[in-house]
Amino acid sequence: xxxxxxxxxxxxxxxxxxxxxxxxxxxxxxxxxxxxxxxxxxxxxxxxxxxxxxxxxxxxxxxxxxxxxxxxxxxxxxxxxxxxxxxxxxxxxxxxxxx
Amino acid sequence: xxxxxxxxxxxxxxxxxxxxxxxxxxxxxxxxxxxxxxxxxxxxxxxxxxxxxxxxxxxxxxxxxxxxxxxxxxxxxxxxxxxxxxxxxxxxxxxxxxxxxxxxxxxxxxxxxxxxxxxxxxxxxxxxxxxxxxxxxxxxxxxxxxxxxxxxxxx
Numbered sequence: 001x002x003x004x005x006x007x008x009x010x011x012x013x014x015x016x017x018x019x020x021x022x023x024x025x026x027x028x029x030x031x032x033x034x035x036x037x038x039x040x041x042x043x044x045x046x047x048x049x050x051x052x053x054x055x056x057x058x059x060x061x062x063x064x065x066x067x068x069x070x071x072x073x074x075x076x077x078x079x080x081x082x083x084x085x086x087x088x089x090x091x092x093x094x095x096x097x098x099x
Numbered sequence: 100x101x102x103x104x105x106x107x108x109x110x111x112x113x114x115x116x117x118x119x120x121x122x123x124x125x126x127x128x129x130x131x132x133x134x135x136x137x138x139x140x141x142x143x144x145x146x147x148x149x150x151x152x153x154x155x156x157x158x159x160x161x162x163x164x165x166x167x168x169x170x171x172x173x174x175x176x177x178x179x180x181x182x183x184x185x186x187x188x189x190x191x192x193x194x195x196x197x198x199x200x201x202x203x204x205x206x207x208x209x210x211x212x213x214x215x216x217x218x219x220x221x222x223x224x225x226x227x228x229x230x231x232x233x234x235x236x237x238x239x240x241x242x243x244x245x246x247x248x249x250x251x252x253x254x
Contacts, residue, residue, distance in 0.1 A: 010152025015165075015192065018220045041152070060152055061195040076193035080158050081227035 003095045006053035007038040007075060010060035016040075019059050019078040026088045032095055054098055055091060104218060104252040109134050110179040111241040120187045120201070121146060124166055127181055127206045136179075136208050141172040145206070155189030155199030160232040162199040164189045167207035178222070179206040180244045182236055202236060221252045 005023055009016025016038040024036040039047045041060055047053075048068050056067055059075035073091050077083040110130050117123035128142035148168040155164050181204045191197040205222065209215055225231060231247065238244050 010192070017216050018223050021216065021220060059193060061193070074193060076156070076191075079192075079223055080156055082157075082159055 001033065001098075003032060003034045003055075003098070004051055004053045005034050005036045005091070006047055006051055006056045006070075007036060008041060008044060008056055008058040008060060008062060009038065010041050015059040015079055016075070019057060019075045022078040022084070023057060023088075023091075026084070027092060027095075030088065030092045032092050034095070054095060057091075101253045103250045104178070104254045106180065106245045106248050107134065107136075107177060108241050108245040110136065110177060111244040112179075112181040113238055113241055113244065114184040115181045115204075116184045117187055120149070120164070120189050123181070123183065123187050123204060124149060124206075127166075127179055127204060131177060131179055131206065131208055136173070136175055136177040138172050138174060141168065141208070144168040144172045149189075153190030153192055153195050155191050155201055156226075157191065157199050158226055158232065160229045161203060161236065162186065162189065162201040163226055163232075164199070164201045164204045165192075165207060166204065167209060170210050173208045173210055175208075176210050177208045179208070180204075180235070180248065181206070182238065182244070203232070218252055218254060225251050
C-alpha cells in the first residue's frame, strides 16, 4: 500500500521542504512506501481534500481543528534532529496499522 | 568540483546586543540591507513573518532562530550569522505557545531556486553538529564565524 504524508510549513520556503525530504528518506529506509507532499499553512484545507493524506507532519503551529481529524505527528524533530528516530518509528507503526 | 556557499563576514556579527527578538531582527536585517543583499522592504517583512510564523528552534546545544521571508524582498542570496551577547526569547516554530531562548540567529535571504532545498538541508544538518555550534558560540570575531561555516554548504 502506498501511503500519503503531508508536510506543512508556515511559509513553504524552508522548513517543510527539509522535513518532507527527511520523512521520505527515513520512512523509505524502513520499507514504507510513502508519497510525500509539502504545503503552506494556508493551503491545508485544499491539500487535505485533493491529496487525502494518511498523516500530516506540521513544522508550524496548526490547530487540530484545521486538520479534519487526520492523524498528526510533530515535524520539528526532522529539523532539530532531537527525537527523529522515535517519530519515524511512530509514523511507521501508525501507517502499518491502517487497513 | 562542487561549489560551496560563500558566507560574507560583513553581515555576520558576534555578541550582538539586542533587547528582544524584534530588536535583533531589526539589527540583522538592516545589516543585510546595508550590504545590498535585500530590498528596503525586507526588514519589515522579516518582523511581520516572525509574528505569524515564528522560527525559534530548540536545538540540543542552544536555541537557534532561522528568520526568513518571501524571496521577493531579496536581491541576492545570503545567510547572515549572529551570536547574541545575551539570549532573547523567540516563539517555538513547532508550537507558538512555547518560548525558546535563542543564542544564535541564522537569518536567511533566499531566492527560489532548484538547489535551495539542498542548501537548507545542509544548513539544518550543520545546526545539529554540537561541536560546530559550540565553536560558533565561542567565536571571537565575525571572521571566525565565516571561517567555521565556510566549505560546509554546497551550492
